[in-house]
Amino acid sequence: xxxxxxxxxxxxxxxxxxxxxxxxxxxxxxxxxxxxxxxxxxxxxxxxxxxxxxxxxxxxxxxxxxxxxxxxxxxxxxxxxxxxxxxxxxxxxxxxxxxxxxxxxxxxxxxxxxxxxxxxxxxxxxxxxxxxxxxxxxxxxxxxxxxxxxxxxxxxxxxxxxxxxxxxxxxxxxxxxxxxxxxxxxxxxxxxxxxxxxxxxxxxxxxxxxxxxxxxxxxxxxxxxxxxxxxxxxxxxxxxxxxxxxxxxxxxxxxxxxxxxxxxxxxxxxxxxxxxxxxxxxxxxxxxxxxxxxxxxxxxxxxxxxxxxxxxxxxxxxxxxxxxxxxxxxxxxxxxxxxxxxxxxxxxxxxxxxxxxxxxxxxxxxxxxxxxxxxxxxxxxxxxxxxxxxxxxxxxxxxxxxxxxxxxxxxxxxxxxxxxxxxxxxxxxxxxxxxxxxxxx
Amino acid sequence: xxxxxxxxxxxxxxxxxxxxxxxxxxxxxxxxxxxxxxxxxxxxxxxxxxxxxxxxxxxxxxxxxxxxxxxxxxxxxxxxxxxxxxxxxxxxxxxxxxxxxxxxxxxxxxxxxxxxxxxxxxxxxxxxxxxxxxxxxxxxxxxxxxxxxxxxxxxxxxxxxxxxxxxxxxxxxxxxxxxxxxxxxxxxxxxxxxxxxxxxxxxxxxxxxxxxxxxxxxxxxxxxxxxxxxxxxxxxxxxxxxxxxxxxxxxxxxxxxxxxxxxxxxxxxxxxxxxxxxxxxxxxxxxxxxxxxxxxxxxxxxxxxxxxxxxxxxxxxxxxxxxxxxxxxxxxxxxxxxxxxxxxxxxxxxxxxxxxxxxxxxxxxxxxxxxxxxxxxxxxxxxxxxxxxxxxxxxxxxxxxxxxxxxxxxxxxxxxxxxxxxxxxxxxxxxxxxxxxxxxx
Numbered sequence: 033x034x035x036x037x038x039x040x041x042x043x044x045x046x047x048x049x050x051x052x053x054x055x056x057x058x059x060x061x062x063x064x065x066x067x068x069x070x071x072x073x074x075x076x077x078x079x080x081x082x083x084x085x086x087x088x089x090x091x092x093x094x095x096x097x098x099x100x101x102x103x104x105x106x107x108x109x110x111x112x113x114x115x116x117x118x119x120x121x122x123x124x125x126x127x128x129x130x131x132x133x134x135x136x137x138x139x140x141x142x143x144x145x146x147x148x149x150x151x152x153x154x155x156x157x158x159x160x161x162x163x164x165x166x167x168x169x170x171x172x173x174x175x176x177x178x179x180x181x182x183x184x185x186x187x188x189x190x191x192x193x194x195x196x197x198x199x200x201x202x203x204x205x206x207x208x209x210x211x212x213x214x215x216x217x218x219x220x221x222x223x224x225x226x227x228x229x230x231x232x233x234x235x236x237x238x239x240x241x242x243x244x245x246x247x248x249x250x251x252x253x254x255x256x257x258x259x260x261x262x263x264x265x266x267x268x269x270x271x272x273x274x275x276x277x278x279x280x281x282x283x284x285x286x287x288x289x290x291x292x293x294x295x296x297x298x299x300x301x302x303x304x305x306x307x308x309x310x311x312x313x314x315x316x317x318x319x320x321x322x323x324x325x326x327x328x329x330x331x332x333x334x335x336x337x338x339x340x341x342x343x344x345x346x347x348x349x350x351x352x353x354x355x356x357x358x359x360x361x362x363x364x365x366x367x368x369x370x371x372x373x374x375x376x377x378x379x380x381x382x383x384x385x386x387x388x389x390x391x392x393x394x395x396x397x398x399x400x401x402x403x404x405x406x407x408x409x410x411x412x413x414x415x416x417x418x419x420x421x422x423x424x425x426x427x428x429x430x431x432x433x434x435x436x437x438x439x440x441x442x443x444x445x446x447x448x449x450x451x452x453x454x455x456x457x458x459x460x461x462x463x464x465x466x467x468x469x470x471x472x473x
Numbered sequence: 474x475x476x477x478x479x480x481x482x483x484x485x486x487x488x489x490x491x492x493x494x495x496x497x498x499x500x501x502x503x504x505x506x507x508x509x510x511x512x513x514x515x516x517x518x519x520x521x522x523x524x525x526x527x528x529x530x531x532x533x534x535x536x537x538x539x540x541x542x543x544x545x546x547x548x549x550x551x552x553x554x555x556x557x558x559x560x561x562x563x564x565x566x567x568x569x570x571x572x573x574x575x576x577x578x579x580x581x582x583x584x585x586x587x588x589x590x591x592x593x594x595x596x597x598x599x600x601x602x603x604x605x606x607x608x609x610x611x612x613x614x615x616x617x618x619x620x621x622x623x624x625x626x627x628x629x630x631x632x633x634x635x636x637x638x639x640x641x642x643x644x645x646x647x648x649x650x651x652x653x654x655x656x657x658x659x660x661x662x663x664x665x666x667x668x669x670x671x672x673x674x675x676x677x678x679x680x681x682x683x684x685x686x687x688x689x690x691x692x693x694x695x696x697x698x699x700x701x702x703x704x705x706x707x708x709x710x711x712x713x714x715x716x717x718x719x720x721x722x723x724x725x726x727x728x729x730x731x732x733x734x735x736x737x738x739x740x741x742x743x744x745x746x747x748x749x750x751x752x753x754x755x756x757x758x759x760x761x762x763x764x765x766x767x768x769x770x771x772x773x774x775x776x777x778x779x780x781x782x783x784x785x786x787x788x789x790x791x792x793x794x795x796x797x798x799x800x801x802x803x804x805x806x807x808x809x810x811x812x813x814x815x816x817x818x819x820x821x822x823x824x825x826x827x828x829x830x831x832x833x834x835x836x837x838x839x840x841x842x843x844x845x846x847x848x849x850x851x852x853x854x855x856x857x858x859x860x861x862x863x864x865x866x867x868x869x870x871x872x873x874x875x876x877x878x879x880x881x882x883x884x885x886x887x888x889x890x891x892x893x894x895x896x897x898x899x900x901x902x903x904x905x906x907x908x909x910x911x912x913x914x
Contacts, residue, residue, distance in 0.1 A: 068850025409509025
């Protein structure tokens with residue numbers, strides 16, 4: 033027999049799953065639009081060259097490539113694929129900005145909610161296809177952009193019912209300055225960031241071990257890890273003061289961080305000097321949102337002033353934030369945060385079929401009720417009435433209509449409320465109004 | 474410089490495109506739900522074995538395969554890919570039904586709106602990634618299913634504003650009976666159907682030529698093509714009578730066709746005895762919807778009682794209909810069918826930035842207006858006011874707010890209506906109500 037499971041790392045979504053997903057996506061869209069972001073979508077498939085070299089050492093290896101077709105195939109690996117599946121939404125968006133520059137406003141703000149694919153080893157809660165919900169603003173280097181992005185994403189989380197999240201913030205430039213002050217040579221700093229990015233997973237010991245493997249002097253490594261340890265529990269003003277002392281200067285990146293804190297004016301924001309973010313395209317502020325009961329982040333983002341310039345001749349500054357749909361749903365499900373009124377049935381009204389001759393009447397009734405805004409399902413067969421009622425109850429439809437011989441003769445419809453068993457016979461011409469009132473009440 | 478175009482056969486969708494797409498998808502969802510169909514989604518990537526052998530000779534070749542990752546690669550073509558991109562929504566749905574049989578109701582009705590990928594040669598209006606909007610009902614062989622599916626799809630088209638479409642209907646069994654009556658041997662009938670499927674594109678001459686190439690006797694070929702020519706302009710009752718005469722018997726498939734016509738009770742339906750549909754999995758009724766100004770169909774579907782049984786041990790009857798989103802949008806755009814009120818701007822209110830010290834006040838105002846349901850965008854920089862107004866006008870936002878020194882001192886906000894140039898200074902505490910009234914009126 034055929035294997036009917038979804039492919040490795042992939043998932044099927046049954047109606048109850050989709051209703052949850054659509055609920056969350058609906059709120060995300062609504063909030064993003066209230067901030068003036070406009071919808072945009074890019075194709076699932078990109079030219080391979082668009083994606084390679086944008087995501088750092090790990091990312092390049094996790095891109096799903098698409099096999100070239102028949103006649104073009106060559107044994108040489110390089111020639112086997114020239115397209116690949118979207119790995120994130122930021123790189124395709126940057127390509128789009130470079131391509132349609134003249135059609136877009138200078139300070140274009142877009143949101144994009146689409147799946148991405150990564151050839152990660154599947155694990156609990158980690159899939160090879162997952163949705164990202166991105167907001168990005170291009171054209172300005174002002175910290176108003178960072179403040180508005182943080183505000184938009186926090187508003188999404190609040191409307192979904194989260195009140196305990198932490199927005200960790202840092203700056204890539206500032207990290208470089210910390211690494212310089214620690215005495216880590218410039219040519220080792222990208223390696224150092226890759227190691228620091230794993231701090232949450234492997235702990236300080238693990239990072240120091242990787243520093244060592246990557247040839248970073250123990251003394252320098254200890255210096256920066258000691259700084260992180262010192263700052264771990266300190267409040268933002270204290271952290272800013274300590275960082276200024278450590279670097280020896282109130283640098284532009286420190287000033288920017290200070291300005292974001294002031295403009296965003298949000299008690300959930302905490303400077304985390306060790307936050308590195310894996311993707312290689314970030315150039316300034318970096319952000320990540322966490323809750324205590326989830327390993328990994330609910331959202332992440334940052335400034336990438338150099339990425340669009342990799343596609344077009346103009347260097348256009350940009351900053352973005354991305355919400356991970358699946359992680360939001362995992363936490364909301366575990367915490368029971370979905371509203372109890374989230375629709376759980378397929379229809380408001382169930383119409384039975386009395387006999388072969390009455391089918392047309394049942395379908396006509398269904399049509400009329402639908403025109404009146406009701407969701408109506410029709411039993412698809414001529415069958416025992418008891419069986420039809422049992423089925424209506426099993427699929428959780430609240431009202432069942434019978435158009436039988438008596439009803440047809442008297443121009444009436446019998447309606448049963450399955451919740452309380454009450455049954456009424458209603459005039460045919462009043463049935464739509466009767467049911468619409470029942471359903472809306 | 475990098476190539477910034479989308480990959481071959483792929484498309485980027487800017488905000489105006491997405492708004493059109495979301496408008497159409499919104500109506501499709503609403504109608505499908507009013508018929509009791511429930512949402513379901515499947516992954517973009519399927520095991521290759523799930524897809525191969527389901528779509529007929531052409532389909533197999535148009536499947537996009539995904540390259541296996543590094544260590545597993547082998548020169549042998551067969552081993553280069555074991556997964557592929559979704560080619561339609563029907564085959565993955567059939568796999569899902571087989572896999573989750575115990576979790577689904579017996580007469581499960583689902584809708585699914587997702588992209589599919591086909592390695593077709595790109596041409597005007599033909600893309601390699603496109604959306605299908607499917608409704609399918611499983612579990613019943615009753616013609617109530619066909620009637621309801623046709624009704625649902627017609628209702629979608631009507632609500633979108635179409636009034637001139639034709640629902641062509643035929644039956645695969647009936648086609649076999651016609652081929653038998655024409656004297657075409659059983660082992661040549663699949664070939665004959667492939668040729669007949671091209672009738673719209675290549676004309677009767679072309680089909681007869683292909684019959685010849687495929688070894689079908691000229692006399693038999695002429696006989697069936699003469700039948701099609703005779704029936705081309707005849708009304709449904711006449712067609713049914715002619716077919717009965719041609720086959721020599723009122724077969725079950727003829728009876729089913731008669732019953733669908735009677736139950737659907739829809740003047741747009743026309744029997745087309747030459748309709749074949751390309752996909753190989755159809756077993757009974759087949760349908761296609763056309764308008765005169767589009768080559769190809771707006772929607773297509775049919776009964777596939779054998780497909781689910783290819784995945785599970787139970788043979789479950791099923792029937793479905795699929796709307797092609799892109800084609801709907803092409804015709805609606807050409808005919809100017811989109812409502813003029815389709816939202817075209819990114820925000821209701823534009824908030825200017827007076828100076829560095831007032832940024833926080835502008836952001837606070839934006840937050841407050843958003844909490845009151847308004848879509849608000851903030852200019853991201855400290856800049857000349859005239860430049861900010863010019864930008865607001867360029868991106869088509871109707872109301873601009875200024876929170877300058879005077880306004881701050883007097884606890885007021887200046888509001889300008891860009892359409893008529895009117896300007897008012899409103900008390901700060903009344904501004905949300907003031908703008909909400911303006912926008913909703």
